[in-house]
Amino acid sequence: MELRALKYLIAVAEHGNFTRAAEALHVSQPALSQQILQMEDRLDAVLLDRSGRTVKVTEAGQAYIAHARRALFELESGRRAIHDVGDLSRGAVRLAMTPTFTAYLIGPLVAAFRARFPAIKVNVLEMSMDTIAAAIEADEVDLGIAFELARCADIESLPLFTESLRVVVADHHPWAGRDALDVRSLAEGELALLSKNFVTRVHIDNYLQASQVAPKVAVEVNTISALVEIVRHSNLLTILPEAIAGQAPGLRNLSLASPPPPRTVMLLRRKGAYQSAATRALEDIVRREAARWML
16 A cells, blocks of 8 residues: 555544645645545545545544554654664754753754764754654654653653752842842742743742742743843843853842752653664763753
């Protein structure tokens, strides 16, 4: 059975419509429909329910598509294995990480990798934790850097280093000279924080709630870079990973007497997946670079 037909079937299942699936695949709708009809005829099973306005996958179709996805995944891994070059004279690697790590880790990491393997293309993707997990499972990225996920049978998590959060202020802030803060003092100032869709913000909110502190949140932003600039040019406080203020000029880390619990940063990869020479090389650099951030 042609691989093309498997891809057509999966596309229709995802789009719920023959026309939209054909447009996404850049093929004609009649050709796509004919391929799937021929597949159903060879399998002697109805895979798609075409009776309604939206195409639905039958029970037989769901069972078959699950196997089709795995087959395509394995074949793609095989294709990459064939084209893998052990001497790293060419190749590509895909790395995903959550936004806080792009603020302080990605620069040194890519620089270290490029210094050793200049012929390898590095594709860096900034994603949420849930998106990284899905991308690894779907073989859309080779490695991920995030915090520990809820147990996932298909993903292997390897500890890299421990990340600590600190109160961050501008150098000109009245509190900049303090050695340490009591968490209750945060209620005296105004905060700028990441928006609530960030894992780091959830961690901060849980910490403040557990400490029975409810500071005024004056500004919320959805990028690390914007948050850094706002704090640098104001008297607002924020809470960020210690390494971010350590690298950003004009900012200062302040310790908390009872700080938020540290979090373990993990290297994520798909269990049993083929690892190219470029992926193995990047993993080695990630581990070496992570040693810089260990406590």
